[in-house]
Amino acid sequence: MTIGELAARFGLAPHVLRHWEAMGLLAPARSAGGRRVYDEGHVTAVAVIQLGKDSGLSLEQIGTLLSLPGARRELLAEHRAALRARIEALRASLALLDHAVECPAEDFRTCPDFAAKVDAYVSAPRAGRRAAEPAFG
Structure with a gap:
C-alpha cells in the first residue's frame, strides 16, 4: 500500500509516517520508482506506535522498545x-x-x-x- 493509504487507515497525515521513518520506527520497502511500499507488517507497526503513544510513551521510548529487546521490560515496568x-x-x-x-x-x-x-x-x-x-x- 502507499504512504497515503497507510496514513489514511489510521487518520494520520503522511508526513507523520515519514517522520517515524526518519526516526527509525518504520522501514518501508521501496518500489522500482523509489516510492515507499507498506504491507500488513507496517499496519501492525503503526498500531504499536499509536498504542505506545496513547499510553504516554515518547517516540524515543517506543524506538527503544522496538530496537532494544533487552531494555523492554525495564522501560515498560518504569512506565507502568x-x-x-x-x-x-x-x-x-x-x-x-x-x-x-x-x-x-x-x-x-x-x-x-x-x-x-x-x-x-x-x-x-x-x-x-x-x-x-x-x-x-
Missing part, C-alpha cells in the same frame, strides 16, 4: 509505575471534583472537607512533584 501513580493522582483529583460539584456548601471553598484537601496539598513536600500532575493528586 508512572502510569499507576498518574492514575492515582487523577482518581484523587476526580474525587475532589466530585465533592466540589456535589458539595452542599454555597461556596465549595468554605467546605471543611475541601479545606482539609487544600491544607494537605499545601503541606505536602514539593520535591519530586511534577508540574503536569493534577492538583490534589
Whole structure:
C-alpha cells in the first residue's frame, strides 16, 4: 500500500509516517520508482506506535522498545509505575471534583472537607512533584 493509504487507515497525515521513518520506527520497502511500499507488517507497526503513544510513551521510548529487546521490560515496568501513580493522582483529583460539584456548601471553598484537601496539598513536600500532575493528586 502507499504512504497515503497507510496514513489514511489510521487518520494520520503522511508526513507523520515519514517522520517515524526518519526516526527509525518504520522501514518501508521501496518500489522500482523509489516510492515507499507498506504491507500488513507496517499496519501492525503503526498500531504499536499509536498504542505506545496513547499510553504516554515518547517516540524515543517506543524506538527503544522496538530496537532494544533487552531494555523492554525495564522501560515498560518504569512506565507502568508512572502510569499507576498518574492514575492515582487523577482518581484523587476526580474525587475532589466530585465533592466540589456535589458539595452542599454555597461556596465549595468554605467546605471543611475541601479545606482539609487544600491544607494537605499545601503541606505536602514539593520535591519530586511534577508540574503536569493534577492538583490534589
